[in-house]
Amino acid sequence: MRELVRERRIILENRSREGYDPRSIDDYIASGGYSALKSALERGPRWVVNEVSRSRLRGRGGAGFHTGFKWESVAMQRGRKKVLIANFDEGEEGTFKDRTIVESDPFKLIEGMTIAAYAMGIDKAFIYNRGEYPFFPPLFESLFEQARDKGLLGKGILGRDFDLEIEVVKGAGAYVCGESSAILRSIEGYAGQAQIKETRTAVSGLFSLPTCVNNVETLSNIPYIVLEGGENFASIGTRQSTGTRIVSLSGDVMRPGAYEVEMGKCTLGEIVEDLGGGVSGKKIGSALIGGASGSLVPPHKLDMNYSMEDAEKRGLTLGSGVIVIFNESRCPVDLAYNLSGFFAHESCGKCTPCRTGTHHIMRVLSNLRGGKGDEKELKKALDIASVMDRASICGLGKTASTPFRSLMMNFEEVVDLHVRGECPRHVCPMGGGDR
Known part of the structure; x- marks a missing residue:
């Protein structure tokens, strides 16, 4: 009999600590907070960058x-003003891990940002705050x-x-602003649209300055790496997936929530069963892995x-750590249609493959769930999905067709039944469609 999967908390270590106030810097310091910053300042920026490289930490x-590699690329831009951006846009469907971090231990993010800025020679940083999170900017200012x-931010740290000064920039709710070039445009005051990158962001990013963009979860790992060492962090998880990962688990599970697990030491199913309490009501019918773009x-x-x-x-991606479970009463075709609608709405319209491709796939899936789909139409949509993957400017367009392609690959029998005018889950409105 196997052991039950348990959380391994590094980032969320203070989450359930009795009496701990995440909004109090005194409580954070009492729990060991800012020891990593002091250590980093004693050892020097070169040492910090080396330890992060040794940790083999990958972006979350x-x-x-x-x-x-990102930090090294920015650090080597000597003699130039540089910028750090913490990506707190978190617009991926089903993702709430970064919100959990900021609610549970926000000073860990701020300490991680401060160490990162020191290591790369940066004196100005931004937190790009998701538009749908209006309650966090006032918290950050506090x-x-x-x-x-406490002398831990500002002049002469x-x-x-x-x-180091940190500024919060409020997003306007555009999903595409999770993409780095769109974030830069948004902070600069323009509409959040992806851009063709002629040079790396590490060389020319925000206001043409060398820029490092890191996710909130990525930066929140830095205090542990500095205190315990890069090799210690690399010993957690697997060789290619070091450390822990905060999973956003939701859908038809008994205990939805954010869970921090050691990478490679459990299966997705064990996360669902042991941490999520299993499926509520019926058996698992399908799962969305990696978010809307998964x-x-x-x-x-x-x-x-x-x-x-x-x-x-x-052929999968963990994406931003999303696992959404659907019981057997949910129709995969209907799910794919809803996801396609999300991308059709959120495409910034900058490039033709994404702008037209997302709407075409949504229309094809609308016909399929309405009993008016056909094999030629589906094949053409797959060809268009391939063009989107190759020709779109940014990651949104490249991955927007993934739910549709995975539907065609993993649920062939369900798709065939829909082509014949039958929804096995009795969910889809047969007789509808957009033809």
Whole structure:
């Protein structure tokens, strides 16, 4: 009999600590907070960058870029003003991990940002705040004031020749602003649209300055890495997926929530059963892995180890850490249609493949769920999805067709029944459509 999966809390270590007030810097310091910053200032910026590289920490926003490489690229831009951006846009459907971090231990993010800025020689940082999170900017301002009063933010941090100011920028609710080039445009005061990158952001980003964009969860790992060392962090998880990951688990489960698990040490199914309490009511019918830009998969694929490399072997992505479970009463075609509508609405319209492709796929799925789909139409939509993947400017367009493609790959029998005018779940409005 296997052992039950338990959380391994690194970022969320203070989440359930009795009497702990996450909005109090005194409570954070009493729990060991800002020890990492003091250590970083004593050891120097080069040491910090090296430890982050040794940790093999990969970005937690979805793409999984190596954080150490990003930092190294920005740090080497000497003699220039540089910028750090914490991506707190979190617009991915089903994602609430970053919100959980900021609600549970926001000073961990601020300390991580401060260490990152020191390591890369940065004196100005931004938190790009999701438009649908209007209650966080006032909280951040209160936290910044407490940090300044303690000499942990502002001029001459802890008596050193190191200054840092952090500014909160409010997004306007556009999903595309989770993409780095769109974030830059938004902060600069323009409409949030993806841009073709002629040079790397590390060389020319915000206001043409060298810029590092990191996810909230990524930055919140930094205090642990500095205190315990990069090799210690790398010993957690697997070689390619080090550390822990905060999973946003929701849908038809008994205990939805954010759970921090060690990478590669449990399967998706074990996360659902042991941490989520299993499915409420009926059996699992399907799951959405990685968020709206992720894949719809059948239940048997939940036996996959929760790591980036195992996901890649199966043609999947962990994305931003989303797992949404649907019981057998939910129709995969209907789910894919709703996801396609999300992308059609959120496309910034900058490039033709994404702008027209998202609407075409939504129309094809509308016809399919209405009993008016046909095989030629579906094949053409797959061809268009392939063009979107190759020709779209940013990650939104490249992944917008993933739910549709995964539906066609993993639920072939369900799709065939819909083509014949039958929804096996009795959910889809047969007789409708957009033809």
